Amino acid sequence: MSGSWADSVSEPDLPAAVRSPARPTRPTYVPPHIRNQTVQTTAIATPSRPPFRTRRPVEPNPFDSVTEKLADVDLSTGINFDAYDDIPVEMSGVDAPPPMEGAFCDIDLGCSSLNGNVRRCGYVKPTPVQRYAMPVLMAGRDLMACAQTGSGKTAAFCFPIIARIVNGPGPGRPRRGGSRTACPSALILSPTRELSAQIHEEAKKFAFQTGVKVVVAYGGASIHLQLRELERGVDILVATPGRLVDLIERARISLHLINFLALDEADRMLDMGFEPQIRKIVQQMDMPPPGIRQTMLFSATFPTEIQRMASDFLSNYIFLAVGKVGSSTGLIAQKVEFVNDFDKRSHLMNLLHTQKVNGTHGKKALTLIFVETKRGADSLEHWLSTNGFPATAIHGDKTQYEREYALRNFKTGTTPIMVATDVAARGLDIPHVAHVINFDLPKAIDDYVHRIGRTGRAGKSGLATALFSEVNVPLAKALVDLMQEANQEVPSWLSQYAEESSYGVTGGRNNRFGGNRFGGRDFRKCAPPKKGGYYENPYGVSGGGDVGSSLPYTPPSYGCDYGQESIGGVDVGSNLPYTPPSYGCDYGQEPITATGWD
Numbered sequence: 196m197s198g199s200w201a202d203s204v205s206e207p208d209l210p211a212a213v214r215s216p217a218r219p220t221r222p223t224y225v226p227p228h229i230r231n232q233t234v235q236t237t238a239i240a241t242p243s244r245p246p247f248r249t250r251r252p253v254e255p256n257p258f259d260s261v262t263e264k265l266a267d268v269d270l271s272t273g274i275n276f277d278a279y280d281d282i283p284v285e286m287s288g289v290d291a292p293p294p295m296e297g298a299f300c301d302i303d304l305g306c307s308s309l310n311g312n313v314r315r316c317g318y319v320k321p322t323p324v325q326r327y328a329m330p331v332l333m334a335g336r337d338l339m340a341c342a343q344t345g346s347g348k349t350a351a352f353c354f355p356i357i358a359r360i361v362n363g364p365g366p367g368r369p370r371r372g373g374s375r376t377a378c379p380s381a382l383i384l385s386p387t388r389e390l391s392a393q394i395h396e397e398a399k400k401f402a403f404q405t406g407v408k409v410v411v412a413y414g415g416a417s418i419h420l421q422l423r424e425l426e427r428g429v430d431i432l433v434a435t436p437g438r439l440v441d442l443i444e445r446a447r448i449s450l451h452l453i454n455f456l457a458l459d460e461a462d463r464m465l466d467m468g469f470e471p472q473i474r475k476i477v478q479q480m481d482m483p484p485p486g487i488r489q490t491m492l493f494s495a496t497f498p499t500e501i502q503r504m505a506s507d508f509l510s511n512y513i514f515l516a517v518g519k520v521g522s523s524t525g526l527i528a529q530k531v532e533f534v535n536d537f538d539k540r541s542h543l544m545n546l547l548h549t550q551k552v553n554g555t556h557g558k559k560a561l562t563l564i565f566v567e568t569k570r571g572a573d574s575l576e577h578w579l580s581t582n583g584f585p586a587t588a589i590h591g592d593k594t595q596y597e598r599e600y601a602l603r604n605f606k607t608g609t610t611p612i613m614v615a616t617d618v619a620a621r622g623l624d625i626p627h628v629a630h631v632i633n634f635d636l637p638k639a640i641d642d643y644v645h646r647i648g649r650t651g652r653a654g655k656s657g658l659a660t661a662l663f664s665e666v667n668v669p670l671a672k673a674l675v676d677l678m679q680e681a682n683q684e685v686p687s688w689l690s691q692y693a694e695e696s697s698y699g700v701t702g703g704r705n706n707r708f709g710g711n712r713f714g715g716r717d718f719r720k721c722a723p724p725k726k727g728g729y730y731e732n733p734y735g736v737s738g739g740g741d742v743g744s745s746l747p748y749t750p751p752s753y754g755c756d757y758g759q760e761s762i763g764g765v766d767v768g769s770n771l772p773y774t775p776p777s778y779g780c781d782y783g784q785e786p787i788t789a790t791g792w793d
């Protein structure tokens with residue numbers, strides 16, 4: 196479907212006026228508000244001279260290069276649009292714009308090239324998060340959005356950013372602020388290099404022929420190449436925090452023209468590992484303040500304490516919660532098996548043998564195995580490879596080249612098993628991951644949510660198997676709650692552990708999902724009725740007041756390996772003991788049930 200459409204609009208069939216040979220051979224400045232008008236562009240733009248004239252090569256077609264060929268894998272699964280039909284949606288905030296109706300072909304994003312790119316990507320219907328988030332962002336409102344893994348959050352923030360840049364306030368916006376300083380108008384921050392690279396690839400496709408230039412900057416890769424790209428001009432910069440700070444300190448990037456700030460995996464970006472750097476970038480450099488810039492935060496999980504912290508970055512924002520991993524859709528079948536630590540390898544071998552014989556859901560596909568430590572990843576990779584299961588490993592101690600090589604071999608099916616630390620837990624969109632195995636379970640339920648979300652994406656089904664041992668007892672209650680909410684069968688021994696482990700626990704990070712269907716809910720609704728606080732003025736975020744409980748914040752995700760290049764002096768690869776914090780609140784509100792992908 197998508198393939199044939201893409202073929203039909205690919206360059207050779209476009210009108211002669213817009214084919215490559217007819218483009219001006221010299222680069223010409225095209226004001227952003229008319230950059231989408233592909234046919235007119237050549238005629239209108241010729242007489243004007245760019246204020247910052249740069250030699251820009253002909254824009255390569257991002258739709259040509261991508262398709263990673265997956266050897267020996269069943270590619271027949273389509274996207275199951277109906278899977279999202281009964282997904283619960285909850286939106287709060289003052290004057291929230293209504294969701295969009297209809298399919299993408301009925302929706303005009305105000306730019307013909309962008310509209311065309313949406314179709315070229317094979318997107319027919321907006322996903323629920325897209326339906327709700329895009330009107331909010333198109334209206335210029337700030338947004339904190341919490342939506343299931345694999346439900347299309349990337350496009351939900353990219354489409355409006357591109358559309359608003361293209362349709363923005365006329366010409367004259369410099370892409371460079373001095374001889375060598377680049378001045379992007381949009382910044383998308385993400386926690387890992389691989390995720391930044393992936394968002395960059397996606398955004399380039401969405402922005403193709405719109406005139407919007409997307410550049411990526413992350414650590415471990417040549418800074419000189421990135422600098423050269425930046426010198427050619429940038430509208431949207433996708434970056435990891437460490438490399439961005441480096442570029443700002445070298446005066447090669449200025450943030451003073453940022454109109455749009457997006458934080459992907461925002462809860463991760465604001466936890467202990469990244470928060471100092473994010474505050475530095477957002478609050479201590481030259482970025483316009485909230486209310487002047489538009490800020491959008493996206494994740495599949497949004498702990499209350501992180502929301503509270505994030506509200507510093509937002510102005511009069513809308514909060515959106517859309518379902519949760521596997522919730523009401525049953526896209527991810529979750530299994531938990533009790534295995535003693537010393538039996539784990541032989542148990543894994545049995546799992547893989549069964550999978551080899553039976554296939555997963557009747558298909559041969561990719562398997563992603565999560566472990567706790569970098570050394571554990573290397574060791575398991577070696578053991579699997581020497582036992583007849585071609586495997587690769589990815590973690591933060593590998594060079595960027597090794598990380599990319601591992602990911603490529605996995606994506607293409609050359610090594611259909613990848614052993615990973617949490618560096619691969621978030622955001623990575625790898626088609627055909629049919630099975631996620633938590634060889635070591637994470638300490639926090641949010642990390643489990645993101646890990647299993649590497650399968651069951653975009654309406655496809657997937658399987659997640661967890662090997663549970665005695666050390667995982669603290670996770671039992673949260674795991675049971677999560678599985679029950681997703682209508683999964685909970686083994687009786689796990690329920691027993693959950694009862695024991697929840698004894699005396701009055702809430703806490705791993706318990707906060709209990710009884711709701713979202714990965715996070717608007718913390719402003721949990722506020723106590725205090726004068727001047729959020730209860731009285733629930734959406735005056737900067738209005739001060741006590742925003743809820745005064746419980747101390749204990750950051751999540753420590754001990755995890757996100758493999759980032761710089762984390763503000765905190766060793767994220769260390770294994771600090773886990774202390775469950777005590778946030779969580781009684782929501783007691785019925786979510787709105789949206790019709791989903793209709």
Ligand SMILES: Nc1ncnc2c1ncn2[C@@H]1O[C@H](COP(=O)(O)OP(=O)(O)OP(=O)(O)O)[C@@H](O)[C@H]1O
Pocket residue numbers: 274317318319320321322325342343344345346347348349350494495621622623624648649652653
């Ligand atoms: N409207 C749509 N129609 C079809 N496919 C879509 C649509 N929107 C997104 N997709 C596809 O769904 C997949 C998942 O999207 P994406 O990576 O943005 O999910 P996500 O919500 O950001 O996940 P995560 O929480 O894991 O980061 C991608 O392959 C994307 O191309």
